[in-house]
Amino acid sequence: MLQFIRSVLALLVLTATVPAHAALKVLATTTDWGALAIELGADRVNVYVATSALQDVHRVEAKPSLIARARTADLVIAEGADLESGWLPVLVQESGNPRIQPGSPGYFEAAAQLNLLEVPSRLDRSLGDIHPQGNPHVHLDPRNIVAVAKALTARLTVPDAGNAPYYEQRGNDFEARWQQAIGRWESRAAPLKGTPVVVIHRDQVYLCHWLGLSEVAAIEPKPGVPPSAGYLGQLVTKLSASPPRMILRNAYNDPKAVNWLSERIHAPVVLLPFSVGGTPEAKDLFGLFDDTLNRLLTVAP
Amino acid sequence: MTLFKPFGALLALSGAVLPVVGEAADDAAALRAELQALKSDYAARLATLEARITQLESGASSAATLPVGNAAAPSATSGPGQGSPGTRSSAAAFNPAVAVIFAGNYTNVSEDPQSWQIAGFMPSGGEVGPGERSFNLDESELTIGASVDPYFSANFIAAITGEDEIEVEEAYFRTLALPSGFTAKGGRFFSGLGYLNEIHGHAWDFVDQPLVYQAFFGNQLAQEGVQLKWLAPTDLFIELGAETGNGQGFPGTRLSNGVNGATVFAHFGGDIGDSTSWRAGASWLDQRAEERVYEDVDDVGTPVLNAFTGKSATWAIDATFKWTPYGNTARQQLKVQAEYMRRKETGDLTFDVEGLGLSDSYRSEQSGWYLQSVYQFLPRWRVGLRYDALDSGSPAIGLVSSGALPPEAFPALLPSEPDRVTLMLDWTPSEFSRLRAQYAWDDARDAQERDRQFMLKYLFGIGAHGAHKF
Numbered sequence: 001m002l003q004f005i006r007s008v009l010a011l012l013v014l015t016a017t018v019p020a021h022a023a024l025k026v027l028a029t030t031t032d033w034g035a036l037a038i039e040l041g042a043d044r045v046n047v048y049v050a051t052s053a054l055q056d057v058h059r060v061e062a063k064p065s066l067i068a069r070a071r072t073a074d075l076v077i078a079e080g081a082d083l084e085s086g087w088l089p090v091l092v093q094e095s096g097n098p099r100i101q102p103g104s105p106g107y108f109e110a111a112a113q114l115n116l117l118e119v120p121s122r123l124d125r126s127l128g129d130i131h132p133q134g135n136p137h138v139h140l141d142p143r144n145i146v147a148v149a150k151a152l153t154a155r156l157t158v159p160d161a162g163n164a165p166y167y168e169q170r171g172n173d174f175e176a177r178w179q180q181a182i183g184r185w186e187s188r189a190a191p192l193k194g195t196p197v198v199v200i201h202r203d204q205v206y207l208c209h210w211l212g213l214s215e216v217a218a219i220e221p222k223p224g225v226p227p228s229a230g231y232l233g234q235l236v237t238k239l240s241a242s243p244p245r246m247i248l249r250n251a252y253n254d255p256k257a258v259n260w261l262s263e264r265i266h267a268p269v270v271l272l273p274f275s276v277g278g279t280p281e282a283k284d285l286f287g288l289f290d291d292t293l294n295r296l297l298t299v300a301p
Numbered sequence: 302m303t304l305f306k307p308f309g310a311l312l313a314l315s316g317a318v319l320p321v322v323g324e325a326a327d328d329a330a331a332l333r334a335e336l337q338a339l340k341s342d343y344a345a346r347l348a349t350l351e352a353r354i355t356q357l358e359s360g361a362s363s364a365a366t367l368p369v370g371n372a373a374a375p376s377a378t379s380g381p382g383q384g385s386p387g388t389r390s391s392a393a394a395f396n397p398a399v400a401v402i403f404a405g406n407y408t409n410v411s412e413d414p415q416s417w418q419i420a421g422f423m424p425s426g427g428e429v430g431p432g433e434r435s436f437n438l439d440e441s442e443l444t445i446g447a448s449v450d451p452y453f454s455a456n457f458i459a460a461i462t463g464e465d466e467i468e469v470e471e472a473y474f475r476t477l478a479l480p481s482g483f484t485a486k487g488g489r490f491f492s493g494l495g496y497l498n499e500i501h502g503h504a505w506d507f508v509d510q511p512l513v514y515q516a517f518f519g520n521q522l523a524q525e526g527v528q529l530k531w532l533a534p535t536d537l538f539i540e541l542g543a544e545t546g547n548g549q550g551f552p553g554t555r556l557s558n559g560v561n562g563a564t565v566f567a568h569f570g571g572d573i574g575d576s577t578s579w580r581a582g583a584s585w586l587d588q589r590a591e592e593r594v595y596e597d598v599d600d601v602g603t604p605v606l607n608a609f610t611g612k613s614a615t616w617a618i619d620a621t622f623k624w625t626p627y628g629n630t631a632r633q634q635l636k637v638q639a640e641y642m643r644r645k646e647t648g649d650l651t652f653d654v655e656g657l658g659l660s661d662s663y664r665s666e667q668s669g670w671y672l673q674s675v676y677q678f679l680p681r682w683r684v685g686l687r688y689d690a691l692d693s694g695s696p697a698i699g700l701v702s703s704g705a706l707p708p709e710a711f712p713a714l715l716p717s718e719p720d721r722v723t724l725m726l727d728w729t730p731s732e733f734s735r736l737r738a739q740y741a742w743d744d745a746r747d748a749q750e751r752d753r754q755f756m757l758k759y760l761f762g763i764g765a766h767g768a769h770k771f
Binding site: 051052054055056058059060061062063064065067068069071072082085086087088089090093094095096097098101103125129224225226252254 | 451454475477478479480481482483484530531532533534535536537538539540568569570571572575578579580623625627628629630631632680681731732733763766768769770771
């Protein structure tokens with residue numbers, strides 16, 4: 001038996017020689033950070049995105065296919081702040097890949113580069129699905145994207161030093177185009193300032209913060225907690241008195257609760273892509289914000 | 302040990318590379334640099350989960366939330382103590398992730414649970430069967446885990462039973478830094494055999510394990526030894542593993558010296574389109590038993606102890622499919638899983654080891670399988686259906702074929718085909734709580750006395766956010 005195990009092990013060692021690969025392998029947890037990696041790395045990176053824009057990134061399974069991708073990844077890009085805590089730790093642990101262990105250069109969290117909103121002053125799960133480091137849905141403020149892009153550009157050069165000038169040049173180019181786009185978006189979005197909106201989960205906080213939208217209510221009474229009939233009743237009473245301009249729904253959200261509320265308080269539902277790929281127009285990061293603004297502006301002035 | 306060479310290389314690498322993030326403002330450069338150093342150090346040692354539990358314990362926001370970089374959002378609130386990292390005690394900052402899972406049940410069974418047994422199979426000695434009647438405290442599971450250093454992590458999972466006993470379910474270290482897709486594990490751990498074997502009780506889809514796991518391993522096979530796994534660098538998930546240890550988990554027994562028995566397994570998995578994922582596997586377990594004693598009664602009803610000595614070889618295949626529309630597990634999911642196991646035992650069977658001590662040859666070939674499906678039809682609601690079946694075969698007992706003893710001298714080994722049908726409904730208010738009702742038609746004792754089992758179960762988790770396997 002021992003002889004058998006020895007020969008199996010010997011075989012494994014022989015077959016485990018890693019083939020040289022041209023492009024840097026990136027495993028991104030969401031389409032947004034996958035899109036950013038492509039902006040910065042173009043054909044020098046080979047990006048695999050673990051989720052689609054139709055998935056709730058809190059609730060993803062550590063599928064075998066994802067473990068297999070984690071095995072070969074040179075760099076993992078996560079939103080961070082515990083957003084992926086139900087599944088990413090399993091991928092990293094099961095991957096047998098020392099390059100992407102937390103704390104290694106191959107493990108990158110976007111939220112770790114930023115100031116987060118809604119850092120809870122009290123940590124207690126009776127408050128719902130709260131994140132100790134703050135609200136993790138950072139990507140819907142384009143100013144956060146540029147800060148993450150800078151850090152990610154620097155990070156890409158660690159596992160792939162040979163392409164450092166390339167990443168730096170792409171990073172500078174992206175930043176210039178992005179700053180220009182922010183100016184364009186902000187001037188377009190000026191009329192949205194102060195618009196009262198209702199959200200489902202508090203995952204549009206950064207968008208609201210950036211555009212100055214006034215979040216008057218959330219359909220979830222607490223983060224991650226679905227509303228009860230009683231709570232929805234109270235919401236209707238409260239919002240009928242001063243209806244919001246619109247109810248925001250992300251592509252991945254179930255439409256039932258928002259449609260129900262919309263009928264009762266006579267406020268339109270605006271479907272937002274939330275992530276790259278959430279709508280056909282949101283093909284890349286620029287498209288994500290272009291389309292989000294287009295959709296907001298069709299309802300608001 | 303050549304094993305440690307890569308560690309040295311990794312140490313050098315991790316020392317040389319410190320991630321540089323953000324952009325320090327001139328007036329606060331020193332402070333930011335200090336914070337950055339603190340943060341990197343912290344991140345290197347603790348996973349984000351541990352940060353959460355540390356915060357839970359200290360009641361304050363930890364260093365992980367310290368703002369870095371120059372992003373927008375100046376309105377982020379600061380927790381108490383955030384501004385002065387120097388005053389923070391580092392002793393508590395390295396507390397491991399701690400979680401406790403509370404479980405309990407209410408059981409109503411039509412037959413006396415003391416008489417429960419799996420007909421045709423030598424008792425596995427585990428805590429199998431429907432348990433006690435009425436309200437019961439189940440095992441409370443205590444999990445403690447953290448990275449040890451850049452090369453190892455360690456996990457400790459203890460079950461504190463309702464009978465006030467502490468069982469170490471798992472206590473193992475695993476490597477973090479082996480190259481080429483290898484991971485080694487050592488200590489006591491659930492074997493990688495099959496699909497359900499590695500899954501802890503709180504994550505089962507039914508109150509109890511399938512009969513085949515109860516009969517073949519006394520619920521779960523724990524190894525005390527070492528495991529080596531290798532993950533192939535392919536898009537198809539291919540994981541190969543081998544284990545060896547002291548062999549004392551049923552059906553083996555601990556032998557005097559050295560290693561005893563071995564497990565090898567292969568797991569495969571992947572996706573079919575956006576909505577379907579699968580995993581399949583094959584495992585083989587080779588063990589030896591010496592004086593593996595079990596209780597029975599003889600042909601006139603006197604309790605006796607019999608014992609098996611010999612070889613025990615088990616192979617198992619498993620397959621699991623999950624259909625989740627667009628991968629959105631929050632809404633709807635259908636899970637179908639099945640496992641089949643077959644065991645061959647050859648050696649000697651001793652009748653009445655404490656008395657007559659008659660011994661002759663023994664050979665058996667036994668099998669079992671289950672098929673179960675769980676459907677999440679609404680975001681928090683799931684129903685499940687499971688069918689279990691075992692086939693004891695007809696063991697060749699030398700003492701019987703030679704005429705020394707009648708077949709009735711071994712009531713536990715009379716040929717039998719036990720089976721069971723189980724229905725389950727559960728409600729999961731959040732990731733940390735679950736309430737379940739289960740009804741089973743249990744023919745484990747064999748067809749003449751069907752046990753109708755109704756069970757209610759609660760599961761609550763506090764502490765660190767657990768991440769579950771597929």
